[in-house]
Amino acid sequence: MIEVKHLGKSFGNLSVLRGLDAHIKKGSITGLAGPNACGKTTLIKILLGLVVPDHGEILLDGKPIKKGSDYRRFIGYMPQNADFPANLTGRELFKMLQDLRQEKSTNLEDLIQLFELENFVHKPFNTLSGGTKQKIAATTAFMFNAPILILDEPTVGLDPVAALRLKDLVIRSSQQNKTVLLVSHIMSEVEQLVSHVIFLLEGQAVFSGDVENLRVQTGTTSLEKGIVKLLASAESRPSPVRDASL
Amino acid sequence: MSNLTTVLKYEFYNVLRSKWIIFYTLFLAACTFGFYEVADSFEKIALSLINVLVPIVSLVSILFTATYWYSSERFTEMLLTQPVPRQKLILARLIAIIGALSCSLLVGIYIPFLVHGDISWGSGVIGLASIFLTIVFSVLGVLIGVYISDRMLGIGLGLGLWFYMVVIHDALLLIMLLIFKDYPLDVPSAILGAINPVGLSRVVLLMFFDAPLLLGHTGALIRSLVETGAGYYYLTCFAIVWLLCPTFFAYRKFIYRDF
Numbered sequence: 001m002i003e004v005k006h007l008g009k010s011f012g013n014l015s016v017l018r019g020l021d022a023h024i025k026k027g028s029i030t031g032l033a034g035p036n037a038c039g040k041t042t043l044i045k046i047l048l049g050l051v052v053p054d055h056g057e058i059l060l061d062g063k064p065i066k067k068g069s070d071y072r073r074f075i076g077y078m079p080q081n082a083d084f085p086a087n088l089t090g091r092e093l094f095k096m097l098q099d100l101r102q103e104k105s106t107n108l109e110d111l112i113q114l115f116e117l118e119n120f121v122h123k124p125f126n127t128l129s130g131g132t133k134q135k136i137a138a139t140t141a142f143m144f145n146a147p148i149l150i151l152d153e154p155t156v157g158l159d160p161v162a163a164l165r166l167k168d169l170v171i172r173s174s175q176q177n178k179t180v181l182l183v184s185h186i187m188s189e190v191e192q193l194v195s196h197v198i199f200l201l202e203g204q205a206v207f208s209g210d211v212e213n214l215r216v217q218t219g220t221t222s223l224e225k226g227i228v229k230l231l232a233s234a235e236s237r238p239s240p241v242r243d244a245s246l
Numbered sequence: 247m248s249n250l251t252t253v254l255k256y257e258f259y260n261v262l263r264s265k266w267i268i269f270y271t272l273f274l275a276a277c278t279f280g281f282y283e284v285a286d287s288f289e290k291i292a293l294s295l296i297n298v299l300v301p302i303v304s305l306v307s308i309l310f311t312a313t314y315w316y317s318s319e320r321f322t323e324m325l326l327t328q329p330v331p332r333q334k335l336i337l338a339r340l341i342a343i344i345g346a347l348s349c350s351l352l353v354g355i356y357i358p359f360l361v362h363g364d365i366s367w368g369s370g371v372i373g374l375a376s377i378f379l380t381i382v383f384s385v386l387g388v389l390i391g392v393y394i395s396d397r398m399l400g401i402g403l404g405l406g407l408w409f410y411m412v413v414i415h416d417a418l419l420l421i422m423l424l425i426f427k428d429y430p431l432d433v434p435s436a437i438l439g440a441i442n443p444v445g446l447s448r449v450v451l452l453m454f455f456d457a458p459l460l461l462g463h464t465g466a467l468i469r470s471l472v473e474t475g476a477g478y479y480y481l482t483c484f485a486i487v488w489l490l491c492p493t494f495f496a497y498r499k500f501i502y503r504d505f
Contacts, residue, residue: 011504045504045505048326048327049326050323050326050327050504050505051504051505052502052504068331069328069329069330069331069332071329072328072329073328073329075327077324077327079320079323079324081320082320082324083318083321083324084321084324085256085257085260085318085321086260086264086317087259087260087261087263087264088256088259088260092256092259093256096252096253096256097328099252100249100252100253100325100328100329100330101328101329124263140324
């Protein structure tokens, strides 16, 4: 389980996360939703160790991640716009990651086949298209069977076949009790995949729970409508965030 | 294989395969071979080469490193999501870039030396001074990359810094000497001259080849100090400071910065 406790982060005068609390259940596919600049990326970056929080902490199975980098071997990450060293090949990248983690991937060849990368993994990255790089990024996220998967807009740039295969892979991962954290602005995709939602607004979680609960709470029939209603109601009244800042 | 050697190995491969690095090697080799065609002694070739190497090596090192650092920002982020401590990551990347640039430099100038059988103390000093410049300016490139997130501003600053060190610093020193010509300024001028790593390496090289006329004003002042014996101590101290200080600040910033 991932537990986010009173997480705060400011960049200069801009307060991005303001005492964020959230729980991400083990084995769930949790969608991280919210308008632009609500703190989604910052939360993910703190979880990945790219950003240092000002206060609060994140616990992975009860252990704080603040110190050390070893916990990252339990995380598979797929960034929104992947980029790799221009003069290396996919094969070299996979070998590098295996050497870094000192762990041999057992499903690498299956993933290469799944994303139809056989003809591209021997070519340098500066000759590959953005979509092919995204497929390689997906492969790097899934190749170690990491128990936590963080996927940032995973299907953007992928062709429909690869996107469908990736979504199946996400569902299969959840069935294998892996925790998936998904950021996506494609609501149909979120609706199709996630079992839980964390809705962020101005650096705080205004909703955290399962999708069914969100539908019931907002009296709507779909996740998309529920989120829109949540956003509208949060904007129509002074939020706890605004109160706190007064 | 440890984290550090793994990152170092693949970064080194990546940099070494860059078309700019290949062009850099070929350019240096062409210059050195060219000087062999027009000069009749190793000393003359060395002096011509020094005049090309000092500005070119510093320019290529700072610009290539800063550009490489900015263009690999997303890959840096990806590496940081792996179980690699930041301390090891910055050191591995720094060593890889400096290593690849140094290899390219040494291949470019030493193949002509080898072909003409000119492996001597003189060629050794040229290699060492060039590697010193490569290290200092590569670290400055990384320093700019980790402190300034705006790519255009960073590269512009790198160019400005290079221009200052190669051209403006000596000019300012000369103006200062003209303004305060009635005061005894030998020691402060020599120190101000050696503060600049370009001046430092140029002086060491030209002093080795005993070419005082080419030393310029800064060099002449440092040379007068070196002749007293204390100069060697100052030169070594300045070189160590130039090697360690930017590395320390780049290392420290990289460890604590947000990506």
